[in-house]
Amino acid sequence: MTVEAKLGRVGADAADAVIVGLFEGERLPDGRATAMENALKGLLSDVLDIGDFKGKKGDTLLLYPRGAAPPKRVLLVGLGPRERFTLDIARQAAGKAGRALLDLGVTRLMTTVHGLGITGLSPDACAQATVEGTLLGTYRFSEFKTDNGQNGKRLDRLTVVYSHRGRARAIQAGVETGRIVADSTLLARDLSNAPGNALTPRGLADAASKMAKRAHLACQVFGKKEIEKIGMGALLAVNRGSEEPPRFIVLEHGQPSGKQGTIVFVGKGITFDSGGISIKPGDRMEEMKHDMSGAAAVVGAMQAIGALNLPAHVVGLIPATENLPDGRAYKPGDIIPTLAGKTIEVINTDAEGRVVLADALAYAARYKPAAVIDLATLTGACVVALGHHATGIMGNDEVVMARVQRAGNATGERVWPLPLWDEYHEQIKSEVADVKNTGGRPGGAITGAAFLQKFVDYPWVHLDIAGTAYTDREQPYCPKGATGAGVRLLVQFAKDWGK
Ligand code: BES
Ligand code: MN
Ligand code: ZN
Numbered sequence: 001m002t003v004e005a006k007l008g009r010v011g012a013d014a015a016d017a018v019i020v021g022l023f024e025g026e027r028l029p030d031g032r033a034t035a036m037e038n039a040l041k042g043l044l045s046d047v048l049d050i051g052d053f054k055g056k057k058g059d060t061l062l063l064y065p066r067g068a069a070p071p072k073r074v075l076l077v078g079l080g081p082r083e084r085f086t087l088d089i090a091r092q093a094a095g096k097a098g099r100a101l102l103d104l105g106v107t108r109l110m111t112t113v114h115g116l117g118i119t120g121l122s123p124d125a126c127a128q129a130t131v132e133g134t135l136l137g138t139y140r141f142s143e144f145k146t147d148n149g150q151n152g153k154r155l156d157r158l159t160v161v162y163s164h165r166g167r168a169r170a171i172q173a174g175v176e177t178g179r180i181v182a183d184s185t186l187l188a189r190d191l192s193n194a195p196g197n198a199l200t201p202r203g204l205a206d207a208a209s210k211m212a213k214r215a216h217l218a219c220q221v222f223g224k225k226e227i228e229k230i231g232m233g234a235l236l237a238v239n240r241g242s243e244e245p246p247r248f249i250v251l252e253h254g255q256p257s258g259k260q261g262t263i264v265f266v267g268k269g270i271t272f273d274s275g276g277i278s279i280k281p282g283d284r285m286e287e288m289k290h291d292m293s294g295a296a297a298v299v300g301a302m303q304a305i306g307a308l309n310l311p312a313h314v315v316g317l318i319p320a321t322e323n324l325p326d327g328r329a330y331k332p333g334d335i336i337p338t339l340a341g342k343t344i345e346v347i348n349t350d351a352e353g354r355v356v357l358a359d360a361l362a363y364a365a366r367y368k369p370a371a372v373i374d375l376a377t378l379t380g381a382c383v384v385a386l387g388h389h390a391t392g393i394m395g396n397d398e399v400v401m402a403r404v405q406r407a408g409n410a411t412g413e414r415v416w417p418l419p420l421w422d423e424y425h426e427q428i429k430s431e432v433a434d435v436k437n438t439g440g441r442p443g444g445a446i447t448g449a450a451f452l453q454k455f456v457d458y459p460w461v462h463l464d465i466a467g468t469a470y471t472d473r474e475q476p477y478c479p480k481g482a483t484g485a486g487v488r489l490l491v492q493f494a495k496d497w498g499k
Pocket of ligand 3: 378
């Protein structure tokens with residue numbers, strides 16, 4: 001697929017389809033009015049006069065110029081009121097428009113840059129959001145459909161048209177960043193959508209190491225023997241019920257530098273979560289193929305960070321295993337050793353994410369990190385608390401948490417805090433071990449984080465993406481299934497790290 005920026009007058013050249021973003025109640029996009037009107041010979045004006053298109057957020061109207069202008073199709077897309085415009089509205093509009101056209105079978109698109117000229121928004125940010133929205137919105141997971149060509153048409157070319165020569169560099173940079181970030185988000189979606197039989201811990205490690213070669217990152221994959229040698233008793237305990245051996249994946253970009261300090265991303269990599277001996281009900285258990293979405297976000301973000309060659313030292317860590325019941329599986333009541341030396345009493349084998357993360361977080365200490373962010377589909381309780389519209393954020397460092405929140409707002413990946421007070425730690429005290437792996441129903445998302453906190457001794461932020469990692473309703477720039485949650489946020493966080 002090609003993504004490009006082109007200086008020109010939108011609508012002036014032949015194209016299969018041109019997407020034009022319009023603000024509510026406004027006639028034509030700023031600065032391009034004359035070019036557009038000339039090219040489309042008043043067609044747009046007529047439509048706006050009749051009042052069939054008002055520019056409300058997400059509205060679309062497809063026009064056929066029938067020779068009055070060079071493009072075969074013009075798709076108007078509403079951006080809502082100018083004063084309420086945000087970059088996420090650009091993504092949503094671009095996603096809806098791109099998807100509508102792809103559904104018609106149009107695979108080569110031209111688009112205006114949504115939001116260009118709005119005070120406070122840079123042209124590169126607008127271009128980036130427009131490209132992200134289009135690529136994310138036209139994503140389809142069709143790898144396992146055998147009727148490809150038919151149902152599985154893919155976007156072939158996206159041309160971003162702009163008319164101000166002076167903005168060329170900014171727009172080009174934004175388009176390129178948008179392409180890289182979107183591609184990486186789609187990689188995360190592909191990994192998360194892949195079924196448990198296709199993406200085992202081994203498969204996840206292979207995907208990560210292939211990605212690392214492409215993006216020029218260092219990658220180490222530890223197998224079962226090495227995991228034993230390192231002493232990751234917690235990861236091994238969860239793995240016991242599975243025929244598939246575990247993996248521990250280490251990705252690395254850049255070099256340690258005293259000045260800025262190392263960032264570590266940790267992603268939960270349960271390639272399928274049946275609950276283990278504390279087995280889950282069958283209803284919607286298939287969704288637990290997504291239980292490695294934290295890992296997918298780390299792989300995706302590391303790809304983007306490598307491709308953008310960000311000036312930072314960033315490490316990605318992924319503990320990967322299935323969680324299955326079996327004669328050898330770990331059991332409620334078991335007490336297990338961990339890399340940190342602390343012991344865990346297993347109350348519920350379905351609280352396996354925090355168990356494998358305990359070892360990964362202990363491993364992260366080796367980098368003497370300035371900030372560690374873990375991402376995990378950790379608790380159903382987080383979905384109860386925040387629904388599907390925000391990722392839960394908890395941590396031990398206000399400064400890093402504020403940075404993550406800022407990155408979330410900038411990328412349309414909203415996070416919302418839950419308290420992590422000492423009292424919550426009472427709920428996970430064990431009579432027989434150092435900590436137990438569940439704290440009962442009250443505050444379930446928080447006691448999950450409180451458990452993780454026992455294994456960190458550095459600035460740390462936990463992101464519970466259980467509600468945001470996948471969706472059962474189509475969204476403006478995401479079809480049903482994995483969302484790629486976390487990729488854009490992590491990349492933005494790493495970009496801003498030096499500032
Ligand atoms: N992977 C699940 C959490 C989850 C649930 C993610 C629903 C996405 C949607 C996790 O491993 C789990 O089973 N958590 C338990 C913890 C409990 C036993 C303390 C839960 O949330 O019920
Ligand atoms: Mn579980
Ligand atoms: Zn799980």
